[in-house]
Amino acid sequence: MAVITGGNTGKLELxxxxxxxxLDELANWCRKNSLWPMPFxxxxxxxxxxxxxxxxxxLARFGAEVFRFSPRQCDLMIVxxxxxxxxxxxxxxxxxxxxxxxxxxxxxxCASTGGVxxxxxxxxxxxxxxxxxxxxxxxxxxxxxxxxxxxxxxDKIQREGTITGREFDTAERxxxxxxxxxASELLTIDASRNPVIQRELTQIAGRN
Amino acid sequence: xxxxxxxxxxxxxxxxxxxxxAAVGPIETSTFRGQTRVVIDAERSMESLRLLKxxxxxxxVDVSCVDYLEYKGAKHRYGLVYxxxxxxxxxxxxxxxxxxxxxxxxQSVVPLWGAANWLEREVWDLFGIRFTGHPxxxxxxxxxxxxxxxxxKDYPLQGRGERHNFPVLTRDDG
Amino acid sequence: xxxxPTEFETRDLPAADGSxxxxxxxTLNFGPQHPATHTTLRLVLKLEGERVVDAMPEMGYLHSxxxxxxxxxxxxxxxxxxxxxxxxxxxxxxxxxxHAVETLLGIELTPRCRYIxxxxxxxxxxxxxxxxxxxxxxxxxxxxxxxxxxxxxxxIYDIFETLCGARFTNSYTRVGGVSQDFTPxxxxxxxxxxxxxxxxLDDMERLLTRNRIFVDRxxxxxxxxxxxxxxxGATGPVARASGVTRDLRRDEPYLAYxxxxxxxxxxxxxxxxxxxxxxxxEMRESLRIVADALENLPSGPVNVGIDQRxxxxxxxxxxxxxxxxxSHFELSMSNRGFEVPxxxxxxxxxxxxxxxxxxxxxxxxxxxxxxxxxxxxxxxxALFPHLIRGHTLSDVVAxxxxxxxxxxxxxx
Numbered sequence: 140m141a142v143i144t145g146g147n148t149g150k151l152e153l154x155x156x157x158x159x160x161x162l163d164e165l166a167n168w169c170r171k172n173s174l175w176p177m178p179f180x181x182x183x184x185x186x187x188x189x190x191x192x193x194x195x196x197x198l199a200r201f202g203a204e205v206f207r208f209s210p211r212q213c214d215l216m217i218v219x220x221x222x223x224x225x226x227x228x229x230x231x232x233x234x235x236x237x238x239x240x241x242x243x244x245x246x247x248x249c250a251s252t253g254g255v256x257x258x259x260x261x262x263x264x265x266x267x268x269x270x271x272x273x274x275x276x277x278x279x280x281x282x283x284x285x286x287x288x289x290x291x292x293x294d295k296i297q298r299e300g301t302i303t304g305r306e307f308d309t310a311e312r313x314x315x316x317x318x319x320x321x322a323s324e325l326l327t328i329d330a331s332r333n334p335v336i337q338r339e340l341t342q343i344a345g346r347n
Numbered sequence: 348x349x350x351x352x353x354x355x356x357x358x359x360x361x362x363x364x365x366x367x368x369a370a371v372g373p374i375e376t377s378t379f380r381g382q383t384r385v386v387i388d389a390e391r392s393m394e395s396l397r398l399l400k401x402x403x404x405x406x407x408v409d410v411s412c413v414d415y416l417e418y419k420g421a422k423h424r425y426g427l428v429y430x431x432x433x434x435x436x437x438x439x440x441x442x443x444x445x446x447x448x449x450x451x452x453x454q455s456v457v458p459l460w461g462a463a464n465w466l467e468r469e470v471w472d473l474f475g476i477r478f479t480g481h482p483x484x485x486x487x488x489x490x491x492x493x494x495x496x497x498x499x500k501d502y503p504l505q506g507r508g509e510r511h512n513f514p515v516l517t518r519d520d521g
Numbered sequence: 522x523x524x525x526p527t528e529f530e531t532r533d534l535p536a537a538d539g540s541x542x543x544x545x546x547x548t549l550n551f552g553p554q555h556p557a558t559h560t561t562l563r564l565v566l567k568l569e570g571e572r573v574v575d576a577m578p579e580m581g582y583l584h585s586x587x588x589x590x591x592x593x594x595x596x597x598x599x600x601x602x603x604x605x606x607x608x609x610x611x612x613x614x615x616x617x618x619x620h621a622v623e624t625l626l627g628i629e630l631t632p633r634c635r636y637i638x639x640x641x642x643x644x645x646x647x648x649x650x651x652x653x654x655x656x657x658x659x660x661x662x663x664x665x666x667x668x669x670x671x672x673x674x675x676x677i678y679d680i681f682e683t684l685c686g687a688r689f690t691n692s693y694t695r696v697g698g699v700s701q702d703f704t705p706x707x708x709x710x711x712x713x714x715x716x717x718x719x720x721x722l723d724d725m726e727r728l729l730t731r732n733r734i735f736v737d738r739x740x741x742x743x744x745x746x747x748x749x750x751x752x753x754g755a756t757g758p759v760a761r762a763s764g765v766t767r768d769l770r771r772d773e774p775y776l777a778y779x780x781x782x783x784x785x786x787x788x789x790x791x792x793x794x795x796x797x798x799x800x801x802x803e804m805r806e807s808l809r810i811v812a813d814a815l816e817n818l819p820s821g822p823v824n825v826g827i828d829q830r831x832x833x834x835x836x837x838x839x840x841x842x843x844x845x846x847x848s849h850f851e852l853s854m855s856n857r858g859f860e861v862p863x864x865x866x867x868x869x870x871x872x873x874x875x876x877x878x879x880x881x882x883x884x885x886x887x888x889x890x891x892x893x894x895x896x897x898x899x900x901x902x903a904l905f906p907h908l909i910r911g912h913t914l915s916d917v918v919a920x921x922x923x924x925x926x927x928x929x930x931x932x933x
Contacts, residue, residue: 179554181561181583182929183608186652187689190678193671208555223932225490226561226582227513229553234516255602258586259497259506260489262513269516279689307518379864380624405751406767408869409895413882418890419863428880430867430895434751434765437772441867462754465903473588488581488932497589504589 167300170214170240171293174203177213177237179230182220184247184279191282203289210236215292218271219279221249223260227268234269240307242296244288245271248278363402363440371395384441389427392444393454396429400459404431404440407460410467412474416500425451425476446476455481473498546574551917553582559656560928562902564917571913576906580899580931587933591892596622596696596859599892604690606894607930610649610873612641612681615694617870620775621879624868625889626859628697628831632777632819637699639777640711640814641684642870643807647718648677649873649925650758650800650807657797657922658729661738666728673721680710696859697831698824708815715812722804730801739793743908743920746791753907754900757875759924762799763791769871776870780817783810793923831859858887867895874898874925898924898931 153159180188191198198204207213210233222230234243245265248254251274253263265271272295275288364385368374371394375386387395408430415421423445431440446453455478456463467478468487475496478484486493493509495502547570552563561582567575587606591599596619603618604611616638623630630638655670682688684707685700693700729735745755750763760767768785770778786802788795824832827848838845851857861883869878875897884890901924908920 183605183690185560186608190671190675194668195672195675221583221585223582223584224493224510225488225584226553229582231514231516233554255605256585256590258504258589259502259510261585262510267511267515268513270518281688380627380866382866384865407754408876409867409878409880409893411880411893411895413865413891413893418882418884428865428893430878430880434767437767439867441865460754461749461752462900462903465899466754469899486581488584490581497586504586504593 163301166302167297171296172202174215175205175207175213176203176215176217177210178206178217180219184219187279187282188219191285196282201286201289213237214241216243217246218250218265219246221256222262222265227262231269242272242292243270244273246275246285247280254278366402367395367398370398382441384443386443389444389446389453396456397459399431403433403435406432406434407462408432410463410470412470412476414500424448427453452477452479454479457481560926562928573909573912573914576909578902578905583928584932588892588894591889593888595887600694601692604692605929607874607927609652609927610645611691612645612693613872616642617872617877618879619694619696620870621868621881622696625866625881625883628825628829631822631825633821633823634698635777636814636818637703640811643810644677646807646873647804648674650804653925654797654800660918660922661735663729663735666725669721669725673718676714683707683710695832697829702823711815715808718808726801739797739919742793742912742916744792745908753904756897758796758799759901762788762795764789769869769876777814781810781813793919796923861885894933896930898926902926902931
């Protein structure tokens with residue numbers, strides 16, 4: 140066990156194998172490398188989902204191979220295939236049964252938009268009824284595409300995740316975005332970055 | 348539709364159809380691409396189909412329906428299609444009969460072929476044809492609460508908005 | 522393993538006013554989202570302890586209105602939708618659809634096209650059976666077997682991808698022909714598959730066919746007698762495992778089957794194990810057909826000629842002959858394409874799962890007036906309660922797997 144010694148220098152000294160990070164970062168790192176997918180496989184995409192997990196493509200290389208069929212044990216729902224009227228209540232119920240933090244990948248054209256099935260029975264995109272984090276295009280997507288989506292989702296979790304799940308609070312996210320837009324105007328006159336102001340300042344300094 | 352020909356033509360004599368004609372009266376037969384079709388009377392469908400089963404058509408391949416609402420020159424609204432086959436002789440026969448609104452009803456053939464059970468339920472679900480004597484006539488593929496019969500021609504392809512009629516879950520609900 | 526059913530369990534439930542109360546029965550909901558169903562279907566099981574007293578299957582969890590779309594898409598467009606019907610063997614569906622369309626339109630295919638379609642239909646059968654038997658293995662605890670099967674499916678995917686650009690949803694056939702001719706590379710890949718596949722098949726058989734656990738879990742489970750199979754409308758491997766010697770490839774030879782030599786694989790036991798054996802043997806026969814058809818592949822054009830005005834002419838013909846130009850122009854315009862008779866016809870092929878047929882009604886327009894699909898899965902699934910009564914809960918997955926029910930084909 141590493142001992143962090145301050146000594147009487149007043150400085151924090153760390154052994155070489157100890158890192159200091161934010162708690163958020165640590166939690167995100169853990170979460171992104173241990174995604175447990177819940178395969179909500181209804182149609183053709185489900186077979187490609189199987190192909191992704193089976194030999195040759197082998198999803199295990201990316202730390203997301205532990206397919207769990209109980210929603211209570213999963214944190215990533217992969218909706219593979221079209222969802223129809225009779226199925227949607229089931230989908231919503233399973234989504235509610237999953238624990239936070241949870242993410243959703245909408246795999247394939249049918250799950251994302253209804254695909255070629257613009258008919259009376261098919262829901263035209265599951266994002267109308269449940270939150271979706273990642274869309275995978277294709278009909279069906281190749282296994283490589285699904286793997287890329289999972290990698291991208293891992294990136295997203297690492298970048299945006301917070302230990303309290305603030306990133307899921309949509310109102311909060313909107314506020315942050317708006318704040319960013321407003322702040323961008325202020326940033327342009329940031330004295331330390333703005334070359335014009337800097338030049339002015341140096342001229343003033345020269346005169347003195 | 349093909350010109351119906353009454354099965355009196357001796358050159359196309361067929362023992363099965365002869366027996367059927369003898370039992371239930373004159374029937375319309377036609378041939379297209381080597382497939383024999385016969386039109387029977389909806390009132391006497393059970394009798395006719397039982398006779399055909401006794402003549403060796405032991406396999407019910409399919410029961411389906413066609414809605415002739417927009418079909419040029421159609422005299423009836425719904426046409427039911429029974430595809431029969433014989434496992435011994437590999438012969439096939441298409442049996443058709445017509446029913447009309449307002450209460451399209453036909454006798455169920457579940458007592459003859461067990462296979463008819465779900466096929467008739469599907470026809471009831473998608474076309475709204477009632478089968479009398481069916482043991483369990485419920486919807487097969489659409490939800491129980493659904494009211495329309497979607498494969499009818501007066502039902503639009505995109506539906507009447509039923510597919511949008513669900514609660515929306517947000518992140519806050521989970 | 523099946524527990525010898527008692528008189529009560531095998532057949533009738535006690536009547537509502539009967540002496541035995543049903544209160545002690547336990548109801549279990551199985552599906553619609555369950556890993557072992559492999560598809561979206563639902564079973565409500567009534568259990569007495571571990572034994573299934575009754576099962577109530579429910580479907581429709583993937584009903585997407587295929588038949589309704591068929592009334593709005595042209596004959597060539599609809600092939601993309603058939604891909605998504607039985608999605609573990611899309612090529613067989615493509616062949617079935619255009620076989621039915623060509624029957625309605627009265628088109629005679631070229632010899633090369635017939636052989637090509639035969640080859641791809643048989644490859645589709647192999648990949649279907651691989652997944653089906655793999656899933657039975659998976660559900661009864663043999664995961665390695667599934668991986669062996671899936672690896673070979675990837676090889677077949679690769680062949681299809683080389684052939685038509687899509688590994689999975691191929692949309693390969695066209696009215697009067699196919700979208701691409703065989704290239705030497707495709708032929709080479711199929712040849713190497715024919716050479717290497719028997720070894721994998723041997724390995725798979727060695728893994729499972731005499732495996733004690735597997736045999737115990739499947740033998741005597743879900744028995745379907747010949748009379749029940751015919752009464753219930755079962756076709757394909759399910760019927761053949763029960764002793765029904767019906768195979769459309771032999772009984773109504775379509776494509777090139779009349780010219781090829783092959784056996785019909787049957788069994789008489791009618792249980793899950795027999796269905797597994799029939800599928801394993803059918804893969805060997807399919808491989809023979811593929812090898813045979815590939816070596817006898819006729820030369821010549823792959824699509825029907827310009828005079829039939831159904832398949833698009835080649836670019837060479839379009840640019841150098843007036844007939845080709847006219848034909849291309851007319852086929853590309855709406856309402857100038859095919860001559861569709863105001864008629865109705867039914868045509869079926871022996872799909873991997875059973876008889877897959879389409880009942881088409883033409884009204885002179887460029888789309889079908891009605892495109893009824895006759896799916897084998899519906900009738901097989903309807904047999905399920907009968908097959909499972911009296912067996913244990915763990916047999917449910919073995920029986921379901923051996924029936925090979927594909928939801929998209931079941932519900933359409």
